[in-house]
Amino acid sequence: MPLSKVNRAVLAHRLFTGISRRHLSCLAQELVQPWQATVEGRRHEVRGGARKRAAGAGARHQLVFVDRLVATLIHLRHDLPHSVLGLLFGVDRSTITRAVGEIRTLLAERGCAVPGQPSLRLKTLADVFAYAQAEGIELRPDATEIQVRRPPASRGGRRAFVSGQKKQNTMKATVVADHRGRTLWADALRPGRMHDATAARNEGIAACFQHFPDVEVLLDDGYPGLRRDHPGQAITPPRKPNKSALPDVHERWERDRHWHSSDRITVEHALADHKRWRQLIRWTHRRDRLPDTYRAIAVLVSDRTATT
Secondary structure (H helix, E strand, O other), rough: OOHOOOOHHHHHHHHOOOHHHHHHHHHHHHHHHHHHHHHHHHHHHHHOOOOOOOOOOOOOOOHHHHHHHHHHHHHHHOOOOOOHHHHHEEEEHHHHHHHHHHHHHHHHOOOOEEEOOOEEEEEEHHHHHOOOOHHOOOOOEEOOOOOOOOOOOOOHHHHHEEOOOOOOOOEEEEEEOOOOOOOOOOOEEEEOOHHHHHHHHOHHHHHHHHOOOOOEEEEOOOOOOHHHHOOOOOEEEOOOOOOOHHHHHHHHHHHHHHHHHHHHHHHHHHHHHHHOHHHHOOOOOOHHHHHHHHHHHHHHHHHHHOOO
């Protein structure tokens, strides 16, 4: 069977897109109008004014909206090259490139889903803290790193991407999950050399602690400064006692540390869900496209976990 005759219904299968057909249908209904508005806005800018022919007149899209959405999901899930997707959908590579750029941005701008409230989306860290305070939820932030290509030798700031932990060129994302491992927020990615606490401060977590004093946040050892600045809200593992301390003190420390790790393990599960999408295992494309890609995948994962 020629590749141009591949059944589009097969390409929309969950094995290719990573989401169910019901989820795909909901996404198509939600995003088609914003996509049409974006296309008409671009055409209005090119024309320099309003359209002169009735809506629907003129050339048709080689790739309809649903196919653009499916192609983007396959690209995110399996990291297939644009040229391969072009063969599968019977269009030129440039058409796939344009479609992926448009749909990926729309996905990233949706915001993360909230369980039981389909009309509410969390787009900022302040939204997450407000939701947590209203629902009485403990937040669990954590950072993850994605390996990226090394910047060219002629470009400045190369050392900013060298991670002290991974010893590789990486970009770092901060993710916030709830007690059940559901993704609530993902920030704009930063160079891997930046400390976890610095990235959280740059996103305005200090102001969120101030305006939402009832929210508790479970942190790991990478955020000792936040515990010092926001006692009672920023909760980190207990400090290891001195070697000369009594045995029961060490036992209590081990027990408390184990409980803290058990409470925080859900955010590790959320990060593992993100890394099931092949593009987040190792990023080989332009670094400026990684933030939208990560947010788009985090939003898709949040849609699924919000209904479980």
